[in-house]
Amino acid sequence: METKADKENVNSFLVGSVPTVIYLPDFITDEEEQHLLNTIYTAPVSKWKVLKNRRLQNWGGIVHEKGLLAQDLPSWLTIITARIYEKSGLFPSAINHVLINEYLPDQGIMPHQDGPAYFPVVAILSLGSPAVMDFTPHPSLQLSTEPLENKETQNTTANEGPMLMNTDRSSDKHPPFSVVLMPRSLLIFKDEAYTDYLHGIKDQEYQQFDKAVNIPQITKSLALIQSAARPEEEIDRNETRCDELIHRTATRISLTCRVVTKVQRNLFKF
Numbered sequence: 001m002e003t004k005a006d007k008e009n010v011n012s013f014l015v016g017s018v019p020t021v022i023y024l025p026d027f028i029t030d031e032e033e034q035h036l037l038n039t040i041y042t043a044p045v046s047k048w049k050v051l052k053n054r055r056l057q058n059w060g061g062i063v064h065e066k067g068l069l070a071q072d073l074p075s076w077l078t079i080i081t082a083r084i085y086e087k088s089g090l091f092p093s094a095i096n097h098v099l100i101n102e103y104l105p106d107q108g109i110m111p112h113q114d115g116p117a118y119f120p121v122v123a124i125l126s127l128g129s130p131a132v133m134d135f136t137p138h139p140s141l142q143l144s145t146e147p148l149e150n151k152e153t154q155n156t157t158a159n160e161g162p163m164l165m166n167t168d169r170s171s172d173k174h175p176p177f178s179v180v181l182m183p184r185s186l187l188i189f190k191d192e193a194y195t196d197y198l199h200g201i202k203d204q205e206y207q208q209f210d211k212a213v214n215i216p217q218i219t220k221s222l223a224l225i226q227s228a229a230r231p232e233e234e235i236d237r238n239e240t241r242c243d244e245l246i247h248r249t250a251t252r253i254s255l256t257c258r259v260v261t262k263v264q265r266n267l268f269k270f
């Protein structure tokens with residue numbers, strides 16, 4: 001059960017000016033991260049769907065236009081999803097779908113909006129290497145200042161759709177921003193950040209984070225990671241450059257946790 005204390009707790013992790021982005025550093029422990037990574041990599045090779053620029057595992061069932069053809073999540077995932085559900089108090093029911101994405105240091109995900117089948121709150125748990133997630137205003141916002149819901153929106157999903165550029169003129173209301181996703185952190189976003197923005201990760205080994213809204217929350221752990229990743233002789237010479245860039249030196253795994261509200265069960269039982 002969600003408690004008042006949990007809700008207050010989540011509100012104290014709000015970042016940036018756009019509603020609503022929540023960044024929880026160290027949501028899981030080192031041991032839990034290691035356990036999750038081990039379990040993810042013991043899944044059969046056939047569980048991985050290989051895309052052009054990353055691999056993914058789909059857990060919870062197939063997301064279909066008529067809803068979710070549901071399969072129970074395994075217990076190693078429900079341990080985490082139940083914690084996200086309880087601590088955030090932001091989901092209408094238990095999380096029933098988890099997408100696990102794997103990115104090599106030069107891989108990313110194109111700017112997109114999550115599909116319409118999902119309840120409009122997403123929680124992303126990060127493991128392994130850090131990465132920068134960029135939020136850019138939806139291209140339909142360039143054309144007018146009318147609210148997004150009055151306009152026909154261009155629908156792009158996580159796995160398909162064109163690369164969309166931001167040349168937004170309403171950038172006062174919808175400033176582009178980024179969030180640094182450190183290993184073991186949980187990012188939650190909803191409201192305008194979900195409906196009015198595209199989110200994506202550049203397919204680059206070095207990623208700029210000057211527009212990051214969670215710099216105070218990450219500075220300490222970033223310094224440790226970056227200095228460990230850099231050769232000794234680079235540390236003083238390239239201080240400025242390195243301070244503004246994340247160097248992705250290893251694989252990143254993310255768990256995108258969501259609720260599909262429409263569920264089709266027992267489809268094959270007669």
Ligand SMILES: O=C(O)CCC(=O)C(=O)O
Nearest residue numbers: 099101114124158254256
């Ligand atoms: O890997 C991530 O952090 C983002 C994944 C994502 O946006 C998605 O699966 O829709």
Ligand SMILES: [Fe+2]
Nearest residue numbers: 113114158199
């Ligand atoms: Fe997404």
